[in-house]
Amino acid sequence: MIRVLVNGALGRMGSEVCKKVYSEADLELVGAVDIKEGTVPLGDGVKVTTDLVAAIEAAKPDVVVDFTRPDVVMGNLRKMLPLGVHAVVGTTGFSDADLKEVDELARKHNTSLLIAPNFALGAVVMMKLACEAAKYFPHVEIIEKHHDNKLDAPSGTAIITAQKIAEVRKAMHQGNPDEKETMAGARGADYEGMKIHSVRLPGYVASQEVIFGGQGETLKISTDPINRECYMPGVALGCRKIVDQAGLVYGLDKLL
Structure with a gap:
């Protein structure tokens, strides 16, 4: 069982990720974070909190899936990778310098991250x-x-x-x-x-x-994607495979 926390859980992509993780037998949705509090309507309801670090420390996920914004994603990774969790990132807008930084950060803390510009x-x-x-x-x-x-x-x-x-x-x-x-x-x-x-x-x-x-x-x-469900098999694949990687994996094709 792979424990998954979703960051950006109330967004269009994040809410789909929550549903996908919740439905998979080998994935467990253990936490949800967004810029505002709320509830993901799954089962008895999954509480959404606003403090990423506190949520990681409380839920102890194996993987954090990040679908947030280009202007905050680097800050999120600087918080989560030192905590030893793996990351699956669908947020885009990374520079070459950003990619180099997160690769070094992940390796320093013996963890890994997948950055995939497209999960379809x-x-x-x-x-x-x-x-x-x-x-x-x-x-x-x-x-x-x-x-x-x-x-x-x-x-x-x-x-x-x-x-x-x-x-x-x-x-x-x-x-x-x-x-x-x-x-x-x-x-x-x-x-x-x-x-x-x-x-x-x-x-x-x-x-x-x-x-x-x-x-x-x-x-x-x-x-031509018809809806956001087409990304979910790729996200689930990323959650399953990133835990066995080291450093940065750029592009879903590297895990296929």
Whole structure:
């Protein structure tokens, strides 16, 4: 039995995580934390408290699942990792320096953490297929589409997709060399010559399309989550496998 505490338990993702953990025979929901007190409506009700450190010390979880905000997640990890718990993190917005810091912090305290920009298995497969396609179609642009309450852009999924594609394709300039934006930002962000475009609209969950262009043809690889339930198998997998790791594991694909 793996004891799990959920941080951000009253949020859209956090509440789904609570339900998933509660329903799994080998996972036990032992605590819930959010910025405000409340109750998760499971069984007789799971009390939600606001003090992360106190909740960890009281519940003694094996794993803390964090679905909070980019502006607070590093502070959360600086609190939880020294307490010797493992972490499964779905919050995005990490810099390279952040990733280096939490890896060192986890190793110092003999624990581990999974940071996954996307827990959907479809997204993991999409990235793998995109890397295969990039070997033959080096001209590529990424369009990611999220709900309008998402705080960071581009998404962590778009960033890691571009990073993985860059491992199999040389950096290159795409488009006309004399291209000029008549409105700043029209061509999107740039990563190793790849353009990344972010859409923020009500109605989306977390869709992404990777478009490859070749002579006389285009190839599109996309993923379109219908609801947040699609992330839960990946979160549960992370809880089960991170307890046997050391330091930082970046990306759910590392545990598949």
